[in-house]
Amino acid sequence: MRRFQLGRRQTLGILFGLLGLFLVGYVAPNLEAADKGITLEPPPDPVRIDLDPANAVLAIGIVFVLVALATFFEHRSPRIAKGALIVGSMLFIPLVIILSLSLSELRDTNVMQLLIESLRLSTPIALGAMAGLWCERAGVVNIGIEGMLLASAGTAFVTYAVVGDANSTSALWLAVFVAIATGGLIGLLHALLCVTHRVDQIISGVVINLLALGLTGFLRSEVLVDTGIATGVATGDIGLPLLSDIPIVGPQLFTNKPIFFAMLVVVAVTNLVLFRTRFGLRVRAVGEHPHAAETLGVDPIRMRYRAVVVGGLIAGLGGAWFSLESQAGFQDNMTNGTGFIALAALIFGKWRPLTVFAGAILFGFTRALGSRLQLLGVTIGDFEIPSEFLQALPYVVTIIVVAGAMGRAVAPAADGIPYERSR
Amino acid sequence: MVEPVSGRRPPGRFLGELRQSVHLQPVLVPICSILLALLVAAVVILLVGGNPLEAYWALLRGMFGSADRINASLGRSTPFIGAALAVAFAYRAGLFNIGAEGQVLIGATATAWIGTFSALAGAPGIVVIPLILLAGALGGAAWGWIPGVLKAKTGAHEVITTIMLNSIAVLFVRWMVSSQDPIVLRDPTASVPRTSTIPEAARLPEVIRTDPPLHFGFFIAVGLCVVVWFILGRTNLGFEVRTLGANPHAARYAGIAVGRTTILVMAISGAFAGLAGAAEISGTSGYLSPGAFAAIGFDAIAIALLARANPFGIILTSVLWGSMLSGAGLMQQDTGLSIDTVRIVQALVLLFVAADVIVRTVLRVRKPLGEDVLEATPVASTWGTPA
Numbered sequence: 001m002r003r004f005q006l007g008r009r010q011t012l013g014i015l016f017g018l019l020g021l022f023l024v025g026y027v028a029p030n031l032e033a034a035d036k037g038i039t040l041e042p043p044p045d046p047v048r049i050d051l052d053p054a055n056a057v058l059a060i061g062i063v064f065v066l067v068a069l070a071t072f073f074e075h076r077s078p079r080i081a082k083g084a085l086i087v088g089s090m091l092f093i094p095l096v097i098i099l100s101l102s103l104s105e106l107r108d109t110n111v112m113q114l115l116i117e118s119l120r121l122s123t124p125i126a127l128g129a130m131a132g133l134w135c136e137r138a139g140v141v142n143i144g145i146e147g148m149l150l151a152s153a154g155t156a157f158v159t160y161a162v163v164g165d166a167n168s169t170s171a172l173w174l175a176v177f178v179a180i181a182t183g184g185l186i187g188l189l190h191a192l193l194c195v196t197h198r199v200d201q202i203i204s205g206v207v208i209n210l211l212a213l214g215l216t217g218f219l220r221s222e223v224l225v226d227t228g229i230a231t232g233v234a235t236g237d238i239g240l241p242l243l244s245d246i247p248i249v250g251p252q253l254f255t256n257k258p259i260f261f262a263m264l265v266v267v268a269v270t271n272l273v274l275f276r277t278r279f280g281l282r283v284r285a286v287g288e289h290p291h292a293a294e295t296l297g298v299d300p301i302r303m304r305y306r307a308v309v310v311g312g313l314i315a316g317l318g319g320a321w322f323s324l325e326s327q328a329g330f331q332d333n334m335t336n337g338t339g340f341i342a343l344a345a346l347i348f349g350k351w352r353p354l355t356v357f358a359g360a361i362l363f364g365f366t367r368a369l370g371s372r373l374q375l376l377g378v379t380i381g382d383f384e385i386p387s388e389f390l391q392a393l394p395y396v397v398t399i400i401v402v403a404g405a406m407g408r409a410v411a412p413a414a415d416g417i418p419y420e421r422s423r
Numbered sequence: 424m425v426e427p428v429s430g431r432r433p434p435g436r437f438l439g440e441l442r443q444s445v446h447l448q449p450v451l452v453p454i455c456s457i458l459l460a461l462l463v464a465a466v467v468i469l470l471v472g473g474n475p476l477e478a479y480w481a482l483l484r485g486m487f488g489s490a491d492r493i494n495a496s497l498g499r500s501t502p503f504i505g506a507a508l509a510v511a512f513a514y515r516a517g518l519f520n521i522g523a524e525g526q527v528l529i530g531a532t533a534t535a536w537i538g539t540f541s542a543l544a545g546a547p548g549i550v551v552i553p554l555i556l557l558a559g560a561l562g563g564a565a566w567g568w569i570p571g572v573l574k575a576k577t578g579a580h581e582v583i584t585t586i587m588l589n590s591i592a593v594l595f596v597r598w599m600v601s602s603q604d605p606i607v608l609r610d611p612t613a614s615v616p617r618t619s620t621i622p623e624a625a626r627l628p629e630v631i632r633t634d635p636p637l638h639f640g641f642f643i644a645v646g647l648c649v650v651v652w653f654i655l656g657r658t659n660l661g662f663e664v665r666t667l668g669a670n671p672h673a674a675r676y677a678g679i680a681v682g683r684t685t686i687l688v689m690a691i692s693g694a695f696a697g698l699a700g701a702a703e704i705s706g707t708s709g710y711l712s713p714g715a716f717a718a719i720g721f722d723a724i725a726i727a728l729l730a731r732a733n734p735f736g737i738i739l740t741s742v743l744w745g746s747m748l749s750g751a752g753l754m755q756q757d758t759g760l761s762i763d764t765v766r767i768v769q770a771l772v773l774l775f776v777a778a779d780v781i782v783r784t785v786l787r788v789r790k791p792l793g794e795d796v797l798e799a800t801p802v803a804s805t806w807g808t809p810a
Contacts, residue, residue: 143521143582197780202519202582203728207774210721214766221761222471333717337593340586347583388598395587402579 009081013071016088020064027099028058036101037108040248047248053102060095064088093365100373100385114368116252122357122364123263123325124149124335127318128342129349129356130270131183131311136351137274138307139287139300139414140194141201144208145315146339148186151208152179152319154216157330160323161229172235172324176259179320180313186212187312191305198418209339217332224330232328235259259317259325266314271353283307287412290419300419318342344398351411363394453729453740455782460771467767473760481757482765485750491633492750498635500745501706502527502716504644505699506723507741509567511732512651513581513692517668518685522570522585523696524720525592526563530697532596533562534704535711536608538621548624555625556643556701563697564690566592571689575682581689589720597713610710617712627706635749640702644741647695648734655734664688696723725773744769 031054040047070084101109128145135142156179163171186208193204224230235257243254274280282303285293290300322338323330341363348363349356370387465475487493506523513520520526537543537558543551570584599607601616610619627639655661663684666674675681704711726744730736751765775782 143586193778197778199777199780202521203724203777206521206721206724207770207777210725210773211767211770213718213721214763214768214770217763218467218761218767221763337590340590343583344587386598386602388594392591392594395590399573399579399584399587402583403573403577 009071009074009085012085013068013081016064016071016085017068020061020066020068023057023061023064023095028054028061031057031102038097038101038111039108040110040112041252042110042113048108051098051101053098056098057095057102060091060098063091096369100369109372112248112252114372115365116256117368117372118361118365119253120256120260120364121367122360123260124318124321124338125342125345125363126263126267126357126360127314127321128339129345129360130266130353131315131318132343132346133270133274133351133353133356134283134307134311134314135187135190136346136415137287137412138283138304139290139412139417139419140191140304140308141205141416142190142308142311143202143205143343144186144190144212144339145342146335146337147205147209147212148183148312148315149319149322149339149342150216150333150335151186151212152182152316153322153334154212154219154319154330155179155182156320157232157323157328158219158224160232160328161224161227172233175324176317176320179324180316183312183314183316183319184309185312187309187315188305190312191308194418195301195304195308198420201416201418213333216330220330220332230329234328235325257325259321262317263321266317267353267357270314274353284412286419287414290414294421301421304419315339341394344394347398348394348401366390366393451786452779452782453731453776455786456729456775456779457743457772459775459782459785460768463771464764464768468760468764471760473758478754478758478760478764481754482747482750485753486746487750488753491631492753493746494631494637495633495635496746496749497641497742498633498637498707498745499749500742501638501641501644502699502703502719503722503726503741503745504641504737505647505695505702506719507726507730507737508644508647508651508734509563509692509694509696509699510723510727511730511734511737512655512664512695513688514727514732515655515668516664516684516688517671518571518574518688518692519582520567520570520585520689520692521582521720521724522567522588522693523723524716524718525585525589526566526693526696527700527703527716527719528592528596529566529700530559530563530693531700531704531711531715532599532608533697534559534701535618535621538625538705539608539619543625544622546624548626551622551625552627552705555621555705556698559701559704560694560698563700564694567693567696568686568690571686574689575685596711600711600713608711615712618710620709621705625705626709627702629706635707638702638706640706643702644699645738647698648738651695652734660684660687722769725769725776729772729776 036053037048037050040049067084067088071081074081097109097111097114128149131148132142132145156175159178160171160175163174190204190208193199193207194201237255238258238261239255240261244250246254272280274284282293282298283306285296285298286300286303286307293303294300319335322334342360345359345363346356348359370390373385373387373390461479465479468475468478485492486496506527509523509526510520534555538551538555543554566588569588570579570581573579573584574581600609600618602609603611608618610617613619629636629638630641631637653661655664663674663679666677666679667681667684667688671681674684700716703716708715722744726737726740729744730740747765747769748762751762754760754764755762
């Protein structure tokens with residue numbers, strides 16, 4: 001074993017070190033010492049923590065340098081290097097918040113709200129990514145997540161409007177149910193095309209996206225417009241017992257909307273089922289080596305059907321978020337590429353539920369920060385940072401990830417390959 | 424499993440002969456897909472209380488009902504030819520270019536940028552037009568080059584990278600066209616975000632003024648199809664492309680520089696898409712707005728698949744696709760059915776073309792032996808582990 005090595009972690013470490021030195025040497029001394037602070041509650045009378053941006057940036061910079069040093073002790077203990085890199089990566093979020101706050105005119109910003117908004121906006125991304133995770137873990141590529149989300153968003157609101165008496169909660173729940181069913185049906189179509197008929201899985205995904213665009217447009221102009229209902233009442237807040245009584249976090253995080261909570265449950269259950277149950281093991285086996293699985297008596301075709309339909313159901317719930325929870329209404333192409341962000345989160349998280357969820361939160365954070373930045377008006381020199389740049393970040397990061405710069409993203413081995421029974 | 428077609432034929436009815444004909448199958452299956460799609464869409468129209476026959480008749484008149492309508496249809500089809508050619512050309516090399524939308528957008532942006540360059544203000548058309556078309560082609564080529572390099576150097580799947588590059592292009596172009604501080608490409612005098620209009624000299628000549636106009640770009644696009652047909656069938660590059668598409672391992676074994684060819688194919692493919700965007704700016708609108716070219720990537724894929732990646736087939740299917748969109752207006756006017764009806768028909772066509780098992784069951788024909796472009800390139804199979 002070599003004592004010193006310049007591997008991937010060291011390269012990342014050097015980058016952290018350079019960034020840290022830049023922060024300590026240039027950014028921190030040049031920040032204006034202004035009376036800034038972060039608040040944790042909405043006004044009036046919020047809990048406020050005073051903050052000196054220069055010192056905070058200095059501290060983060062020093063940590064970055066320490067992270068860099070830690071990566072060179074990988075031969076002593078790999079866990080130190082890994083842990084240091086994780087800590088360093090997580091510090092990016094406070095760094096971005098502090099920098100954008102100090103570069104703006106405002107005195108303080110509600111950080112808790114920003115973080116919870118990130119979680120809230122990650123709901124459809126996480127659900128879409130979980131849908132993709134189920135499919136791809138079973139060996140079926142799904143680039144039709146966008147179409148699944150859009151179609152179920154459409155059928156959900158159309159149901160809500162057609163049932164009439166749009167203010168009743170039962171109509172809302174029926175609509176959510178229809179959304180989930182729509183997702184499942186599209187999943188079934190995807191499975192029928194590419195599991196049974198062995199159509200190229202990517203082509204099948206494109207078909208789903210195009211079909212969803214056409215059908216929802218048609219539904220909106222032919223059915224929804226006739227009902228005369230353009231908007232309704234979105235799902236209301238639910239306060240979780242006990243948890244919602246916690247100060248600061250309780251009223252903001254644990255008093256939230258139902259699909260948001262359902263998303264948290266879906267992520268947890270997905271992780272549990274895929275990695276702790278026999279069914280999950282079989283799904284993964286079918287995605288890695290279907291022939292071996294069949295030798296052991298697992299029917300790959302049936303397992304793939306189940307996994308893809310489960311994925312569809314989850315995507316259906318994600319679709320309902322758009323037209324029932326985020327707002328009550330439906331516009332053409334309202335998912336606006338979220339399905340592709342979900343795909344990005346799936347690859348970013350390397351096909352593992354919890355890391356995929358972390359990716360979804362990160363991408364939710366860029367969305368939340370995007371809208372916050374417009375409010376703050378962050379400028380560097382005379383250049384106001386456009387929100388489009390932040391919105392493009394998930395896509396850029398994903399390209400970097402698939403190109404292998406952050407450790408290779410390896411899909412399940414049989415992902416994308418149609419299964420043919422051996423005789 | 425599959426028996427030789429020539430070996431055993433079904434009893435010699437004419438229709439049976441026709442169905443089993445190897446030469447007719449590539450045409451027969453798409454045509455039946457279209458008919459089947461119209462049939463299913465008719466059921467949907469009936470469900471919302473419309474009259475499908477009336478609707479289709481109005482659609483047909485909207486598409487080809489008069490000389491003006493035919494010209495408008497051809498004008499509407501123009502961008503689809505270049506974009507579909509981009510998809511098809513990459514497809515022949517076993518690469519699935521989902522990024523036509525981004526490449527078209529970047530091409531169009533480059534055109535709008537060079538076209539409004541102040542140094543070119545007084546230059547004659549013969550100088551400016553080739554220059555801005557070249558800018559469009561280069562812009563598209565650059566945007567296609569990135570996934571090519573990523574695939575060749577790191578094995579990153581082109582479907583993932585092109586999807587991501589599409590979104591990046593949409594956001595980037597939206598910022599360039601709408602940003603007011605700093606002004607990048609936005610026309611400061613316009614009330615809505617858009618670029619300035621390119622000068623009259625930079626406009627592609629219109630053949631006939633309709634809405635949208637039939638401009639010279641249509642003939643450029645048709646010419647491109649011929650060029651692609653020539654490249655694929657008659658040049659070394661074409662041979663390499665087809666070999667790569669048939670079997671990348673064999674191609675490497677035969678001494679073809681797989682990486683270099685991949686990069687080249689993606690760049691050329693992007694250039695076709697970029698040219699489509701350039702011709703659209705120069706021939707039709709004269710400026711670029713942020714929402715332009717939405718969904719053209721999906722349309723291009725559908726057209727390329729429908730034409731089975733054949734360059735001449737693309738001309739026909741693009742005209743069909745474009746004229747359906749162009750004719751939908753009259754259908755809406757006459758029958759009150761929404762334009763989206765056409766979108767459903769189109770999605771169903773793609774569905775039946777992709778799942779040609781369904782059509783073959785209806786027709787009761789076997790798959791022909793020999794190479795089928797769509798069968799030869801299993802795009803999804805390299806998703807996890809690069810070839």
